[in-house]
Amino acid sequence: MSNEPSWDVYRSFAAVLREGSLSGAARALGMTQPSIARHIDALEQAIDGKLFVRTQRGLSPTDHALSLRPHADALVAAAAALRRSGSGGPDAVSGVVRISASHAVGVMQLPPILTDSRRAHPELTIELSLSDQPDDLLQRHADIAVRMFEPTQKALVARHVGDVRLGFHARRDYLDRRGVPNTLADLSGHDLIGFDTETDFIRAAMRHLPGIDRSAFALRVDSDAAQFAAIQAGFGIGICQTAVAKRDPALVRILVDALDLPLPIWIVMHEDLKRIRRCRVVFDMLARAFMR
Amino acid sequence: MSNEPSWDVYRSFAAVLREGSLSGAARALGMTQPSIARHIDALEQAIDGKLFVRTQRGLSPTDHALSLRPHADALVAAAAALRRSGSGGPDAVSGVVRISASHAVGVMQLPPILTDSRRAHPELTIELSLSDQPDDLLQRHADIAVRMFEPTQKALVARHVGDVRLGFHARRDYLDRRGVPNTLADLSGHDLIGFDTETDFIRAAMRHLPGIDRSAFALRVDSDAAQFAAIQAGFGIGICQTAVAKRDPALVRILVDALDLPLPIWIVMHEDLKRIRRCRVVFDMLARAFMR
DNA sequence: CGTTGCTCATAGATTTACGTATAGCGGCTC
DNA sequence: GAGCCGCTATACGTAAATCTATGAGCAACG
Incomplete structure (x- = not known):
């Protein structure tokens, strides 16, 4: 040796x-x-x-x-x-904080939140790590994470800050052209947008949607932001957050009864970072923003 | 910067x-x-x-x-x-493997197991990290752990290899001198051996033992091996594994009905180490030894 | 078929980092 | 209070790491 x-x-x-x-x-x-x-x-x-x-x-x-x-x-x-x-002292709200989130959250919800944060703390640099495989808090790939499930680790500080609702959506002109499905079975003739690789979360969610699986999708992509963009572009029918879809008047929610899946939103941070003020500040800021 | x-x-x-x-x-x-x-x-x-x-x-x-x-x-x-x-190649059963376990397991169960292992694989060096705060697998303080609870991390490979029974024990001459308690309430006059700092596991276990808490203990120490040694020395009444206590004819199990807590035994390994042959070998060896 | 672009390997010059030695300061013991 | 032992700080020569420069091998391209 x-x-x-x-x-x-x-x-x-x-x-x-x-x-x-x-x-x-x-x-x-x-x-x-x-x-x-x-x-x-x-x-x-x-x-x-x-x-x-x-x-x-x-x-x-x-x-x-x-x-x-x-x-x-x-x-x-x-x-x-x-x-x-190390950057920027433990008590100053300056330096770097790295946030992990899904692509969807990073594209559709965080930008305005981070804009406000920037205004409040101009010295603070935010790193955004967007990934749909959330394995990074304990590995310290990020300081704070926005998650759609309750974390189980004891070493993590977590706060449930609300829920997000998922639903089937499509653009109005697509529905005019192809018809509005009224049951899950009606979806079979449609252009569906869905996941590419199956994760644990997706497996759980798909149990509520009998008859639909990966082979049914005409467009397969893992980024939920890309899925939403495809819905917005009129490609077909896909699943996205109802709150986000409402912002676009061209989008219509369909099959309301077939899928109404509430997803919890958790803000999560490693316990060790409680001592670092800027991390606590960002944590609280995220929590407040999502609870609003 | x-x-x-x-x-x-x-x-x-x-x-x-x-x-x-x-x-x-x-x-x-x-x-x-x-x-x-x-x-x-x-x-x-x-x-x-x-x-x-x-x-x-x-x-x-x-x-x-x-x-x-x-x-x-x-x-x-x-x-x-x-x-x-890095030590000793991924395919050779040589080099170093670090095992984490409680003091009790490390003192009372692992030694004979490791002796056999040593005989089978003389090139293999074992590091034993004995600690009753099991926070070390994901932090990579150890390669393999023997745990008394089911691990929740997905990044871990775990196998349930049996159960351990806990019970109140004391030395015969202590009981002759001080009398045999027949109910939990009888314990109040006795010299009790218990934990020093309260962990999650202990909190859960103590819910089954109303009327007993930290203040009741005459000897407080976190190492369960030390607790067992104190029981063996005739200090008083404490909790230990029934199987281990049976090896010492001077020890008597008491209050059988009041406490009969089965603890699962899990062998746990980080998923990343599956590629390293000596870790798989030690994992399997531990599993076999505990299942026997 | 030569040219370009990429790679790794090697030799020599230079900078960097290290260790040795020493000085200074504070607490402890006798 | 003298002497000792621990600590940190500084200066300086040396050893070890670095970079620069160059050569050689292979693949892709025109």
């Missing part, structure tokens, strides 16, 4: 995994290719095993390297979180 | 937080005091704020530094996990 490598070696390792080449990693880190190469050599020597096979088109990771990837990513996330929390 | 510091700076920062002085951190990391001092200076410059107030008895962290501590600890844990996983 050789001695411990410098942590910079880990950073280089993560960058090479991410970028796929020594040169790419060097560019990403603002270093040079020989330095990264030495780091990889050092790490391979420390763990006594090959991590990459060198090719002329870059480095391709061995199984050994792939098995380490999750740890490397965790390190990157933790370092970024430390750097973020 | 200045440029990013070296990750070694984070390592030094965590060490100073942990050790309380530049010199101590230097000793812990095998470096020298001026180097650590330079690192702290660099970090303070990068985040543009003071992290420690220098005194002649060491460095005392500011609120700012304390607010960063959880992140620093996360980095340390992630680096250690990466180093561990």
